[in-house]
Every structure is written in C-alpha cells, then in structure tokens.
Amino acid sequence: MWEDIMKFAQTALGGILLLAIPAMSMAQEVTLRLSHWVPAGIAPASKGIEPWAKDVEAASNGRIAIQIFPAQQLGKAPDHYDMAKQGIVDLAWVNPGYTAGRFPIYALTEVPFMADDSIKGAKAIHEWYLQYGAEQEMGDVKVCFIHPHAPGTLHSKEKITSPEGIKGKNVRPAHATMARFVSLLGGGPVQVPAPEVREALSRGTAEAVTFPWGSMYDFKLTDEVKEHLDMPFYLSAQVMIMNKASYEKLSAENKAVIDEHCSPEWSSKVAQGWYDDDMAARDKLIADPEQTLNVPTDDEVAAWRKAAEPLLDEWRKAVEAKGGDATAILDGYVKSLEANDARY
Template sequence: MKKTYVALCAILTVMAPATLTAQEVTLRLSHWVPPTISPATKGINPWAESVMEASDGRIQIDIYPAQQLGRAPDHYDMAKDGIVDLSYVNPGYTAGRFPIYALTEVPFMADDSVKGAMAIHEWYAANGAEQEMGDVKVCFVHPHAPGALHTQVDVTSPDGVSGKNVRPAHATMARFVSLLGGGPVQVPAPEVREALSKGAAEAVTFPWGSMYDFNLTEEVPVHLDMPFYLSAQVLIMNLDSYNSLSDENKAVIDDHCTPEWSGKVAQGWYDDDMAAKEKLMADENQTFNTPTEEEVAAWREAAAPLIDEWKAAVADRGHDADAILEAYKAKLVEMGADY
C-alpha cells in the first residue's frame, strides 16, 4: 500500500506542472460583420482558428457575428467592460473618442492596406495605443483595400459632392463630406443599403468588396477609381480576460497580436476587394471614372483642413500632434504604403 501511495505521489508530481500550464479557456469574440463576407471569412475567422490551433486546443474562441451581441458602435465598450472577451471595432464609429487613431481616417494618405496595416500597428503602438486604448489589449489592425467613392452620378472632383447626401465610412470622412458641402448620413455598414434604397443617401464611401457584400451594385453604380481613404478596424481584447490566462496561453495571444498578423488579416480582405473591383470593371452596368492629375490635386487640397482639425483635436488632449503626424507619414513611407 505504501509503495502504491509513493508511486501515485510521484505521478502527480510529474503531472502537476502540465496540469497548471494546460489551462483551457473559452473566449467570446463579437463582431458586426455578416459571417459570410470577407472581413470575417478572410480575416477574423482565420485569426481565431490560428489561435486555437497554436494553443493545441487549450483556447477555444466562440464567434458571434452580425451584431448578435451588440450594435457596431458599442463594440469597444463591450470588450472594455468585459461583456465579451474580444471584439472587432471601427474606431471611426465613435467620433472624437480616439483622436490620435483618427489620423488613419484622413483621406489620400495610404494606398496599400496590407503594408498600411503593419505601418498603422507599429505607429499606433508607439504613438497612441497606451493613451487611447490602454484599457484593452490591441490585437491587430484590419483595414480594407483603399476604399472609393461610389455614387449614382458622375463625381470626379470635390465640387461634385456638394448638395449630395453621402454615407461616410467614419467620422473623419463625415467631416470631409461636410467640408465639401454634402450631407453625411451616418449609419453602420449593415444598414447602408437601406439608407440608399430609401433615398436617405445618394453616395457612399466603401471598399470595393462591399458593393457585393451589401448588394449595392444597382444602388451606386458609378465609381471614382482612386485610393480615397482607409477604414482601419481593430480587434481588441478585455484586459481581465487576457490577464487571467496562463503564461502559456498569453504567449499564444501575444504571438497573434503583432504587426505581422495585421498584415496577414489585411491580405485576405485586400485580395477579395481587388477581385470585386475586377468584377465590377467587367460589368457593363458599372461606370469607372479615373480623376485627372488636376482633380487629384483638388481632392488633396480639399482634404487639407482635415489635417489641421486633427492636429487641434490631438493637441487639445495634450499630445504633440506634429510629432505624431510625422511619425505616421514616416512609417507609411518605410512600409511602402504612402500615397
């Protein structure tokens, strides 16, 4: 009996460290994207699958898409407050809350979403994440390919926006529409088609794939073919959820919260956007307009006040706006993502 007891103790002693480190946990991930479209299928889902695989199944991620657990603008607070463990956030849906990050929304700055994702991740980690999103863990940055202006009639220069109601991608684009004399109609992405079909909006700034994702090809069949803007979503994690993980599981999460992973998740969305653009260009019912050099210059000039407004908003929070702006421009150039 004594020998059996000693042997059993030895077995338990050997097994104890493995038991302590092999923590199993289930995380709830919420997003507002329909489950079948590319931001989910080519970005969020593969990331979650990789986390589960890399943890040898210790980490299970249950995904709740399409605003099942809350409206799109609420997703930052849902993760911050622990309603969910992980959430997919468009910072531009909450105007004024993340003034440093809003620089990524200024049009005509980036022309590559994959390199841009890595650039934004590195820049924000060094220049604003702790100040603005320090109450969550930022996992990855997820922009679409540079989006375009999609309209019902030809618009190739800034004055064409005047008098039109436009659904903007985010708060900065809403301000741009206002500067151009248009009326911003601010609704989350899943509600855009309804706004267009009811006549509440006549144009939209959207990525190319969204023309098919949200069935908009008949609503806005005219497209301005230039890298108009980025909307860079972020995946964030509740800090208590992260801190409660074992060191082994934290390491898995850390390995998936990197600029490289931002590039990986952006690549799938980029590929789908470019495929959608080619499909649109092959559709005789769609019209593509390429602005002239003079028109591009006019668009850039029209957007210049947005930089001044951004600087003022960031300076009001006590930050060095000029240094942050130069760091962003430098990182885009370094990564080959500047426009």
Template sequence: MKKTTVALGAILAVMGPLAASAQEVTLRLSHWVPPTIAPASKGINPWAEAVMEASEGRIKIDIFPAQQLGKAPDHYDMAVQGIVDLSYVNPGYTAGRFPIYALTEIPFMADDSVAASKAIHEWYLANGAEAEMSDVKICFVHPHAPGALHTQENVTSPADLKGKNIRPAHATMARFVSLLGGGPVQVPAPEVREALSKGTAEGVTFPWGAQYDFKLTEEVPVHLDMPFYLSSQLLVMNKGSYDRLSDANKAVIDDHCNLDWSGKVSQGWADDDMAARERLMADDAQTFNTPTEAEVAAWREASMPLFDEWKAAVTAKGGDADAILDAYKAALDKFDAAY
C-alpha cells in the same frame, strides 16, 4: 513521514507549472459584421483558428458575429468591461473618442491596406495606444483595401460633391463631405441600400467588396477609381482576460498580436476587395472614372482642413500633433504604404 511530505511537495512543485501550462480556456469574441463576408471569413475567423491551433486546443474561441452581443459602436466598451474577452472595434464609430487614431481616417494617405496595417500597428502602439487604449490589449489592425466613392452620377472632382447626400464610412469622412458642401447621411452599413433606393443618399464611401456584400451595384453604379480612404478596425482584448491566462497561453496570444498578424488578416480582405473591383470593371453596367493628376491634386488639397481639425483635437488632449503626424507619415513610408 517527513520524507513522504518532502517528496509530495517536490511533486506539487513540478506539477504546478505543468498544470498552468495546460490551462484550458474559452474566450468570447464579438464582432458586428455578417459571418460570411470577408472581414470575418478572411480575417477574424482565420486568426481565431490560428490561435486555437497554436495552443494545441488549450484556447477555444467562441465567435459571436453580427452584433449578437452588442451594437457596433459599443464594442470597445464591451472589451474594457469584460462583457467579452475579444472584440472587433471601429474607432470611427465613436467620433472624438480616439483623436489620435482618427488620423488613419483622413483620406489620401495610404494606397495599400496590407502594408498600411503594419504601419498603423507599429505607429499607434508607439504614439497613441497608451494615451487612448491603455485599458485593452491590441491584437491586430484590420483595414479594408482603400475604399472608393460610389455614386449614382459622375463625380470626378471635389466640386461635384456639393449638394449631394453621401453615406460616409466614418466620422472623418462625414466631416469631409460636409467641408465639400455635401450632406452626410449617417446610417449603418446594412441600411445603406435602403437609403440609396429611397433617395436619402446619392452615394457612399465603401470598400469595393461592399458593393456585392450589400447589393449596391444597381444603386450606385458609378465609381471614382482612386484610393480614397481607409477604415481601420482593430481586434482588442480585455486585459483581465489576458492576465488570467497561463504563461503558455499568454505566449500564444502574444504570438498572434503583432504587426505581422495585422498584415496577415488584412491580406484576405484586401484580396476580396480587389477581386470585387475586377468583377465590377468587367460589368458593362458599371462606370469607372479615373481622375486626372489635376483632379487628384484637387481632392488632396480639399482634404487639408481635416489635418488642421485633427491637430486641434489631438492638441486639446495634450498630444504633440506634429510629432504624431510625422511619425505616421514615416511609418507609411517605411512599409511602402504612402499614397
């Protein structure tokens, strides 16, 4: 009897790790974009498929798109509270909550979204994540290709925005519009076309692909052809959901939560945006204005107050704003993403 007990104990000791490594789990991933457009179809979905394949079926990810489980601004808290296991977050939808990350929203800093995604990933984990997002696990950073200013009339210099109502991409862009004497019109992306058609807004800062995604080509056919800004989303994971995974499943998640994957998921969206830009350029009904060097300099000069405001917000939270800014610039240079 004693020998049998020892043998059974030995078997259980061996089977324990094997059972843990074979853990099967279903994770709920929520996002707020339509399931067919590039952020989902060429970014979020391929990432989830790669995780499931790498886990050999142990990890299943159920995806809930288009705000099925909650409004876009609520997605960070949905992950923190465990309402979902994974969520797609736009920090710019919650003004003032993530002051360090808001640096990525200041215009004219990056001209390559794929390279910038890696730069932001590395920079933020080292300089801001612990202070602002320590209650989640960051999986990847997901900006679109540098967005542009799309309007109903020609806009080539900062002075041209005075008196115009513009739908901004995020809180920082709203502040920029205000600084230039324009009026920011805050409406969700699906409502932009209505705002433009009714005259509530006269322009929008959007990625190129959104012109087709939201059927805006007739509403705003004039485009300022310069890398204007980034809107940089993140996929984050509830820490409890991660901690409950087996070591083998944690390893799969870790292998898919890094700056290389930030670059991979951003590539598909960037390709889609650039294809949309080429399509617009081939459309005789569209007008492209390329700013002169002097106009580019004027735009960049006009954005300088945003840095002062950003520094004040970070300093108020106890951060070393100058060091954080220098680190971001260095990361953009390292990955060849600087404007």
C-alpha cells in the same frame, strides 16, 4: 489465475491512464467570446477575423477556443469598444471612427489620401500606433491587430470625379473624419452602420457611399450605386481589442499565444485576405457593363488632396486639445507609412 488477471488489468489501465495524460494536457482551458458586427460570410470575417481566430486555436493546441458572434448579435457596432472594455465580451472588432472624438490620435488613419496599400499599411499603422497612441487612447484594453480594407473609394448614383460633385449630395461616410469631409465639401453625411447602408441608398436617404470595393457585393449595393471613383480615396482601419482582465486570467502559455497573434506582422496577415477580396470585387465591377469606374484626372486628384487639407488642421487641433504633440505624431505616421512602402 484470478490474481494474474487482476494484475494484467491494473497494468493495462495504468498504461491507458499514462497515455491519456498528454491528451488531457491538450484539453481546452478557456473559451474566449469574440464579437463583431459584419455578417459571418463576408470578407472581413471569413478572410480576416475567422482565420486569425482559428490560428490562435491551432497555435494553442486546442487550449484556447474562440466563440465568434457576428452581425451585431451581442451589441451595435459603435458599442464594441466598451463591450470589450467592460468585459461583456473577451474580444471585439472595433471601428474607432464610429465614435467621433474618442480616439483623436487614431483618427489620423481616417484622413484621406495618406495610404495606398492596406497590407503594408496595416503593419505601418500598428507600429506607429503602439508608439504614439495605443497606451494613451486604448490603454484600458489590449490592442491585438489593425484590420484595414484595401483603400476604399466613393460609390455614387451619379458620376463624381471631383470635390465639387459632393455639393448637395447626401453621402454615407465610412467614419467620423469622412463625415467631416463630406460636410466641408457641401454634402450631407448620413451616418449609419455598414449593415444599414443598402436601406439608406434604396430609400434615397443617401446618394453615395464611401466603401471598400468588396462591400459593393458584400452588402448587395451594385443595383443602388453604379458609378465608382477609381482612386485610393481613404482607409478605414478596424482594431481587434481584448479585455485586459480576460488576458490577465490566461496562463503564461496561453498569453504567449495571444501575444504572438497581437503584432504588426499579424496585422498584415489578417489584412491580406480582405485585400484579395476587395481587388477581386474591383475586377468584377470592371467586367460588369452596368458598372462604371471613373478615373480622375491629375488635376482632379490634386483638387481632392487640396480639399482634404482642412481635415489635417482639424486633426491637429483635436490632438493638441488632448495634450498630444500633433507634429511628432503626424511625422511618425508618415515615416511609418514610408518605411513600409504604404504612403500615397
């Protein structure tokens, strides 16, 4: 009798163990630390970064976990590239424009009046950069996806519809190229990270800001700036990068998941949520009687384009100084935008 009970128990235990083996094979194998510098609840994070991270986890059947550290918890916004490069974090969301001169090829994406669609533009930029600049400028990390907002614009305390309106104004620029543009137009660039813009405006340190539409609400700026230039002014395309050693440590199975999520197609997917939020914010501003959207005339648009031409000349010089073929790189960028129907 006792022997029969023991045999039954052993058989049952064996079955339990066999059933447990598949579950154990799905167990978490690695936790990746992802750092970014915007509040967790706003669109770039909640509708871009976080859904991407969750999809990586789901696609790996739980083998990969991604721990997200928002709002500069692990480091200042301009430090994020080096944080990933040095392995302080595994993944980092980087604004290359926060480090002037470091990524001269990528800086072409910052030149205004080039792209008018962030979803198609994300794919176009990713495809172009992989061919023309990623290895040269970001070869010490793995480029995962390009994450622009919908084309941003100029938001100001006073109405501005032409380049002349910048003269004498202090403007918080989105990135280094926009800072140079402000200077060319006779304004004073006030360079502070996005989370510090409201304070700069409220103190009068800045009188205008180049920002995506959604940032008016994300950073609570509608009481500070009520005039909005209604045109696709510029892009600021952030990049999700991964520490190379962190990637190399992954199993072949987990590398395949990361590779699938580091593609031009995923750049477009990630950009979609932020675009939707920006367009909703623009509609909300239109409906708000205290806010004014100013549409520039055709002559004013032409004047803006003309005023930006020196930025391309400066970009060419910066790229050529590093040994790059500026003509080929620019031609490749324009063709990629056109092929993806994202050229302004």
